[in-house]
Amino acid sequence: MGLGNDRSVLxxxxxxxxxxxxxxxxxMRGDWHRGTVGAKVAVARLFGQRLLKSKKTRTSNWAxxxxxxRQLLYAANDAQVALKxxxxxxxxxxxx
Numbered sequence: 440m441g442l443g444n445d446r447s448v449l450x451x452x453x454x455x456x457x458x459x460x461x462x463x464x465x466x467m468r469g470d471w472h473r474g475t476v477g478a479k480v481a482v483a484r485l486f487g488q489r490l491l492k493s494k495k496t497r498t499s500n501w502a503x504x505x506x507x508x509r510q511l512l513y514a515a516n517d518a519q520v521a522l523k524x525x526x527x528x529x530x531x532x533x534x535x
Contacts, residue, residue, distance in 0.1 A: 463521065467528055478520050485527045490520065 449455040464475040472480060482490040496513045506514070 461525075463524055463528060467524075478517070478524070481524050482520060485524065492516075 446457055449457065463481070464477060467476040467481055468474070471484065476484075479490045479492065482488055493509065493513065496509045499507075499510060501510065
């Protein structure tokens with residue numbers, strides 16, 4: 440969700456400059472949450488559900504050329520959650 444320092448890492452390591460990017464973590468901030476909104480907070484707020492994310496998988500070695508099944512599922516879930524949150528944000532559900 441949040442790009443955090445990803446912008447500078449992408450620029451310095453890969454020479455990629457981001458353009459036309461929406462940082463949902465920043466866009467969803469409001470009276471109900473002052474800081475950058477993470478996926479867990481956004482899912483709880485917008486959908487009334489608890490998002491479980493494995494710390495073991497999150498902190499595993501993502502630099503491996505071949506990701507394991509848990510990492511692939513984690514990444515797929517992250518992408519799916521971000522898409523669902525984007526659609527909810529776009530329709531105004533974030534103003535609850």
